[in-house]
Amino acid sequence: MNNSIEISVKNLNLWFGKFQALKNVSIDIQKNQVTALIGPSGCGKSTFIKTLDRMNDLVDNVKTTGEVLYQGTNILDSDTDVVELRKQIGMVFQKPNPFPKSIFDNVAYGPRVHGVRKKQNLNEVVERSLKAAALWEEVKDRLNESALRLSGGQQQRLCIARLLAVEPEVLLMDEPASALDPIATSKIEDLIYELKKDYTIIIVTHNMQQAARVATNTAFFYLGELVEYASTIDLFERPRDKRTEDYVTGKFG
């Protein structure tokens, strides 16, 4: 692990009311790599990535301590511009969530809210983003159709295209394939593999084979703690912690 570091988390604690969901988590996320977060349900992995683009702000009664350093500043600071932050650190959610608008308008949504108005520029962004999300060939002749008519897998790739259109640096993916069938899942995985050339990707997954297939590094979370963080091969084949070993060998989960 000697590549440059995109995000550095130091001693992160997070409480929902009195419940502590994250306990003293410290982790360095490498630039232009895929980092997988695994662990049983309720272990804090989703909460963790939602901290990275301040999505937990939407939840009542959240308190955090510690540091999340991104581009030299602690994004947990109250004066962080979350709108600017979320432009750079975008998220793909568990369930595809296209807007009830046309395919074109979904992808153009981000550029439009950030002030791009010229039709020609929007056309370019939409085509580039859909191509990058491996969806262009399937939808290029029906850009004005409602996004809700796409299949689940296509919708998820559309959501990725929508994100790419605002040119982020980091992509957070919260179990992006959990609602999809195996063929759609493998398309998303291929896409993730392609995207890591240009983006830093953090993916939460329940599926250990998926982590093994796409991720360079993997972190194992358990009961709010980061138990082990290593290269994916080491974590799966030579786990140092007993709990990691039990989880990756399927003794619980």
Next chain:
Amino acid sequence: MEAKRRELVPLALLWGAGIATLVILIVILVYILANGLPVISWQFLTGEPALWGQTGGGIYSTIVATLAVTGISLLVAAPLSVGGAIYLNEYTKETPLRKVIRQAAEILAGIPSIIVGLFGFLFFVIYLAPITGGWSMISGGLTLAFMVLPISLRTSEEALKTVPTELREGSLGIGATRWQSITTVVLPTALPGIITGLILGVGRAVGETAAILLTAGGSLNLIQSLRDPGRPMTLNIYDVLTEYRDTTTAYGTAAVLIIAILAITLITDVLMNNYTKKLKGL
């Protein structure tokens, strides 16, 4: 066999209760329309009212007065109720204040209309007379707004609640501001529900009598400005019956009211269904 027969009794009673609602509605509609429709003519809709002390005449001025008070009430209540619903649902978390505001809306909706009318009389007609012109379309419209507001607020809030959180997250997640998310994603998705709430409010405003009785005046003259007193249709039914026992004009006015309310409801239904279908990409 005996058990089965005993089951029939409650079934028949419940069926009767269900059918009774339908029958009552049909009886009222048929009775009013049967008596009212023959009265309606071009002359009735556009003509001037009968001279003082006489029966018959047209109801043009009362249609205009209904449009005026309903329009004013909607103009005031729509932004307040939609704005309030957006504030409650999009900007506040589940706080005590939010519960209090919601309770307040419910209580406001339950206040008898004659009491709202009394307040409107004291506040708009008497106290604010220099502005409202006393008994006037403005006083009537503002008083009606109090009655429209809670209905529209609650229905708008319900409509906003049905917008999936994932859509908000999707929008905020690519760096849209909260306001941008609301105007471009949340409101368009909730629009059918919001419009339905406003139409319910319009129905309430068009049909309200007691609150209007104390605030809008009752003049049969065609209003020249919104500070003039006037006589909306519901009030006209009340007045022609109590003053002259002019059942002909009362039935005619009632039929016009019922047709108007049915038409508004049906047209909105069709428009919103089409909109929802388009939204879902069908």
